[in-house]
Amino acid sequence: MSEKKYRVIQWATGTVGSAALKHFIHNPVIDLVGVYVTNPEKVGKDAGDIVDLPKTGVLATDDIEKIMVMEADAVLFAPFQNPDNLGHICRLLASGKNVISPAGPFLPNKWLPDETKRIEEACAEGNSSFHGCGVHPGYSGDILPITLLRLCDRIDSIEVSEVIDKVRNPMIYTEMAGFGLDPEALLANPRRSPETYKHFYSSLDMLAKALGKEIEEVTVKFEVATALKDIKHLFGEIKKGTVGGQHYEWTAWCEGAPLIVYHFYWQLGDSAEDIDPLWEEGESCYRVRIKGDPGLEVRLMGDKAEDGRNPFHGLPWTGLAGATAVQAVCDAKPGVVSHIDLGLIQPKGLVRR
Numbered sequence: 001m002s003e004k005k006y007r008v009i010q011w012a013t014g015t016v017g018s019a020a021l022k023h024f025i026h027n028p029v030i031d032l033v034g035v036y037v038t039n040p041e042k043v044g045k046d047a048g049d050i051v052d053l054p055k056t057g058v059l060a061t062d063d064i065e066k067i068m069v070m071e072a073d074a075v076l077f078a079p080f081q082n083p084d085n086l087g088h089i090c091r092l093l094a095s096g097k098n099v100i101s102p103a104g105p106f107l108p109n110k111w112l113p114d115e116t117k118r119i120e121e122a123c124a125e126g127n128s129s130f131h132g133c134g135v136h137p138g139y140s141g142d143i144l145p146i147t148l149l150r151l152c153d154r155i156d157s158i159e160v161s162e163v164i165d166k167v168r169n170p171m172i173y174t175e176m177a178g179f180g181l182d183p184e185a186l187l188a189n190p191r192r193s194p195e196t197y198k199h200f201y202s203s204l205d206m207l208a209k210a211l212g213k214e215i216e217e218v219t220v221k222f223e224v225a226t227a228l229k230d231i232k233h234l235f236g237e238i239k240k241g242t243v244g245g246q247h248y249e250w251t252a253w254c255e256g257a258p259l260i261v262y263h264f265y266w267q268l269g270d271s272a273e274d275i276d277p278l279w280e281e282g283e284s285c286y287r288v289r290i291k292g293d294p295g296l297e298v299r300l301m302g303d304k305a306e307d308g309r310n311p312f313h314g315l316p317w318t319g320l321a322g323a324t325a326v327q328a329v330c331d332a333k334p335g336v337v338s339h340i341d342l343g344l345i346q347p348k349g350l351v352r353r
């Protein structure tokens with residue numbers, strides 16, 4: 001069967017961007033045509049060499065203007081958070097390229113009116129589409145629970161949790177995120193702004209709309225756990241008595257009652273001997289719990305590895321949730337497109353024997 005090909009540019013090759021780049025190199029319905037990098041060591045390198053795959057003939061560039069004029073159907077835009085991102089997204093859209101971005105503003109929403117307006121204007125200028133992708137915000141807090149609604153007779157509330165043991169799933173930003181600080185100091189000055197939920201609002205709103213409801217208010221709760229011993233992680237060590245865990249809770253209220261609750265449990269360790277309180281035991285995962293009739297629970301985690309544990313693939317999933325949407329976003333109507341606009345995506349090129 002001859003399949004339509006989609007010309008794609010990968011913008012940034014960090015953890016998320018590399019997962020997408022590998023997919024583009026592997027997938028026969030995708031033609032990788034460009035790679036944008038900022039790291040001087042990657043400039044001029046073959047895209048295949050950047051992700052330990054065979055050569056592709058596509059060389060990475062740090063020349064933004066070259067990317068802007070390149071002929072392509074889509075750009076997977078995955079840079080570090082940077083104030084220039086929105087301007088770059090809008091230029092790409094205005095140049096006629098569809099943009100899929102895990103770097104925000106995810107899906108523009110009522111809390112981000114200026115970003116929404118700029119993106120919509122750029123889409124109109126370039127006759128292009130914008131899609132915000134990710135695993136959270138994204139897949140675990142919207143598509144996954146929306147899919148599960150079909151298995152319920154009645155729904156009272158939906159809880160989506162991100163549970164990560166940051167020792168087993170280290171991130172370079174561990175200290176920047178406030179681990180290792182004095183608990184009272186972090187409580188007084190959380191590193192994740194109380195406003196952050198606005199970036200997750202598109203997922204909250206999409207889920208509420210799928211239920212036929214409007215969100216009236218979102219409330220925020222933040223608590224910390226204390227390290228019960230010195231804890232080593234890949235990028236350093238935190239001391240006993242400092243912040244060893246963080247729990248953010250965002251509750252979306254509808255008709256005067258909590259309807260959707262997002263939890264973020266970030267823990268350094270997975271045992272009650274590591275931190276107090278240990279909110280969550282077991283493997284890192286995304287978990288959806290629906291309270292209603294019948295209630296249900298789904299955990300999203302990696303397939304069991306040789307060590308008997310289930311790895312956590314949050315970052316690669318973020319890249320792949322975007323990469324596998326390329327075909328649908330390119331074929332979609334111009335403008336901002338959510339999962340609800342895209343419907344049931346059926347990505348081609350995944351079965352490769």
Ligand SMILES: NC(=O)c1ccc[n+]([C@@H]2O[C@H](COP(=O)([O-])OP(=O)(O)OC[C@H]3O[C@@H](n4cnc5c(N)ncnc54)[C@H](OP(=O)(O)O)[C@@H]3O)[C@@H](O)[C@H]2O)c1
Pocket residue numbers: 011012013014015016017036037038039042078079080081082102103104133134135136137138314315318
């Ligand atoms: N929605 C979600 O669920 C979700 C989940 C995780 C991450 N994200 C977002 O996805 C994006 C990528 O995350 P990541 O984990 O891949 O990050 P990362 O590993 O830190 O990599 C980001 C890449 O951005 C480029 N970069 C470095 N400094 C930069 C700067 N000052 N300005 C612009 N770009 C710069 C580099 O690309 P080169 O190496 O190619 O030069 C770097 O490798 C971030 O914006 C993150 O917030 C979203």
